Amino acid sequence: MKGAVLPLGLVLAWQGTATVFGLQSDTLSDPLQVLAALAAGLGDASILRATVQTVGAAAAGLMLGAGLGAVTGLVCGLLPVLSRLLRLLIEVLRPVPAVAMIPIALLVFGFGARLEISVVGFACFFPMLILTETAVRGLHPLGRDVARMLRLSLPQRVVKMVLPAILPRLFVALRLCAGIALIVAVTVEISSNPMGLGYRLMLAGQSMRPADMFATLLWIGLLGWGLNLALVRAEHWLFATGARA
Amino acid sequence: MPAQILKVAPRPQPVTAAPLIRFAGVGLSFGRTEILRGIDLEIAAGEFVSVIGPSGCGKTTLLRLLAGLQKPSAGQVSMAGRPLRGPAPDIAVVFQDYANALLPWRTAAGNVALALEARGVPRPERAARIAELLQMVGLGAHAERFPAQMSGGMQQRLQIARCLAQDPSVLLMDEPFGALDAMTRHKLQDELRGIVRRTGVTAFFVTHDLEEAIYLGDRVIALAPHPGRIAHSFPVTLPPQRDQLSTREDPAFLALRRALFDFIQEASA
Numbered sequence: 333m334k335g336a337v338l339p340l341g342l343v344l345a346w347q348g349t350a351t352v353f354g355l356q357s358d359t360l361s362d363p364l365q366v367l368a369a370l371a372a373g374l375g376d377a378s379i380l381r382a383t384v385q386t387v388g389a390a391a392a393g394l395m396l397g398a399g400l401g402a403v404t405g406l407v408c409g410l411l412p413v414l415s416r417l418l419r420l421l422i423e424v425l426r427p428v429p430a431v432a433m434i435p436i437a438l439l440v441f442g443f444g445a446r447l448e449i450s451v452v453g454f455a456c457f458f459p460m461l462i463l464t465e466t467a468v469r470g471l472h473p474l475g476r477d478v479a480r481m482l483r484l485s486l487p488q489r490v491v492k493m494v495l496p497a498i499l500p501r502l503f504v505a506l507r508l509c510a511g512i513a514l515i516v517a518v519t520v521e522i523s524s525n526p527m528g529l530g531y532r533l534m535l536a537g538q539s540m541r542p543a544d545m546f547a548t549l550l551w552i553g554l555l556g557w558g559l560n561l562a563l564v565r566a567e568h569w570l571f572a573t574g575a576r577a
Numbered sequence: 578m579p580a581q582i583l584k585v586a587p588r589p590q591p592v593t594a595a596p597l598i599r600f601a602g603v604g605l606s607f608g609r610t611e612i613l614r615g616i617d618l619e620i621a622a623g624e625f626v627s628v629i630g631p632s633g634c635g636k637t638t639l640l641r642l643l644a645g646l647q648k649p650s651a652g653q654v655s656m657a658g659r660p661l662r663g664p665a666p667d668i669a670v671v672f673q674d675y676a677n678a679l680l681p682w683r684t685a686a687g688n689v690a691l692a693l694e695a696r697g698v699p700r701p702e703r704a705a706r707i708a709e710l711l712q713m714v715g716l717g718a719h720a721e722r723f724p725a726q727m728s729g730g731m732q733q734r735l736q737i738a739r740c741l742a743q744d745p746s747v748l749l750m751d752e753p754f755g756a757l758d759a760m761t762r763h764k765l766q767d768e769l770r771g772i773v774r775r776t777g778v779t780a781f782f783v784t785h786d787l788e789e790a791i792y793l794g795d796r797v798i799a800l801a802p803h804p805g806r807i808a809h810s811f812p813v814t815l816p817p818q819r820d821q822l823s824t825r826e827d828p829a830f831l832a833l834r835r836a837l838f839d840f841i842q843e844a845s846a
């Protein structure tokens with residue numbers, strides 16, 4: 333709870349300043365107005381509709397990108413030959429900022445959810461690939477000998493030995509990618525895609541409604557925080573108990 | 578169905594019987610480094626062969642060749658008359674590093690089950706077999722424990738149980754008790770001898786511990802380094818019934834220990 337002291341103090345100071353000096357601005361707003369705008373947005377469900385669009389696209393992109401990334405990373409981790417073949421391509425594509433893919437995705441998909449999903453997918457693919465491959469590579473080499481001596485088939489080895497061993501690290505990677513997905517989804521909406529929370533934020537800013545703008549911003553912050561918290565809790569619940577104790 | 582493994586096998590007659598395992602002129606090089614050279618070795622079915630030698634002389638490598646985990650660059654390893662190509666279903670390996678050889682997210686029963694799953698043993702038949710194997714290694718009461726909840730000795734017993742689940746005719750062990758304290762080691766040595774005698778399995782046992790090599794073995798193979806090669810093969814002339822106290826005081830035991838000790842001193846110099 334100590335963590336709440338500073339933000340609350342700042343908000344109170346901000347509100348105090350605004351009240352004392354009678355803030356009138358097209359760019360700033362005071363906390364009470366922001367809260368009122370947030371309440372209004374929740375009241376008419378406009379902010380919820382935008383949330384569903386953003387989170388939906390982020391989740392779909394996450395599943396697509398992280399899913400493909402995990403599979404590719406797994407295969408690359410198990411087959412070093414393939415990893416070497418793909419390395420150059422990956423190293424060239426990986427540093428490309430996901431937003432740089434927007435023009436291309438726009439040409440292919442036009443505006444809408446698919447644009448956003450594809451860019452989010454691109455952003456999530458590489459971190460997931462690299463973290464998964466590293467996790468597989470990091471497994472103790474003895475596991476491979478054990479699998480060979482027991483004559484486990486490759487699918488059996490993957491399902492019974494590799495996946496359970498890397499699952500905790502896979503989940504951490506997923507959590508990281510979920511954060512990236514939300515950021516990229518909002519970025520795509522701010523920069524081009526007319527939907528979701530990012531677009532709502534842009535619109536509020538352009539039409540001089542700072543309270544609404546800050547309300548949306550606050551909401552995005554809360555959303556990201558809540559998402560991370562939920563995933564951390566899930567991680568604890570899944571991996572910190574029972575067998576791994 | 579009573580397990581094959583509980584049948585008492587007749588003691589082997591190493592002289593007359595055709596060897597189960599044969600190394601013929603086996604050599605292995607990694608690039609320009611020659612690790613093993615000119616290995617000729619025959620092991621009879623049911624024989625217990627201990628392998629000693631100075632550190633880095635190629636004991637583990639020799640075991641990996643027999644396991645089929647490593648291909649020789651010269652010569653041939655064959656089993657029951659057929660050349661070995663990769664890991665064989667009836668050869669099992671007990672690794673020294675039990676912690677990394679077991680699956681920490683599976684219970685003792687689950688770890689044994691892994692070997693049965695790999696062999697395609699139908700689920701209904703597994704439980705009885707698992708119970709029997711855990712019983713055999715003295716873990717009958719700990720089937721639901723996870724490896725992290727077990728001592729080192731128990732974990733190594735568990736790994737042995739998993740190997741036995743393969744119904745192996747050959748059991749390879751690479752310093753399996755090297756990480757255990759002396760008391761536990763002695764206990765496990767006796768248990769291992771019991772299991773080997775009851776199952777009639779052929780054992781190939783790598784160790785740093787000269788006394789252990791003699792105590793367990795029917796024969797002790799001594800490897801010399803650079804490149805690794807068989808320097809001596811010492812028959813163990815002790816009676817099959819062995820005991821931690823009296824066997825270790827037996828004059829034959831002491832003489833052999835002296836011979837092995839001198840060999841190691843010389844080979845490591």
Ligand SMILES: Nc1ncnc2c1ncn2[C@@H]1O[C@H](COP(=O)(O)OP(=O)(O)OP(=O)(O)O)[C@@H](O)[C@H]1O
Pocket residue numbers: 607610612630631632633634635636637638639
């Ligand atoms: N994959 C490999 N590539 C190159 N050299 C190797 C490889 N594996 C082992 N060696 C070398 O082969 C030699 C024999 O190794 P090995 O592990 O068989 O010895 P060891 O007798 O089991 O030793 P220790 O008693 O320490 O376990 C060593 O010099 C080692 O450095």
Ligand SMILES: [Mg+2]
Pocket residue numbers: 636637638751
């Ligand atoms: Mg070794």
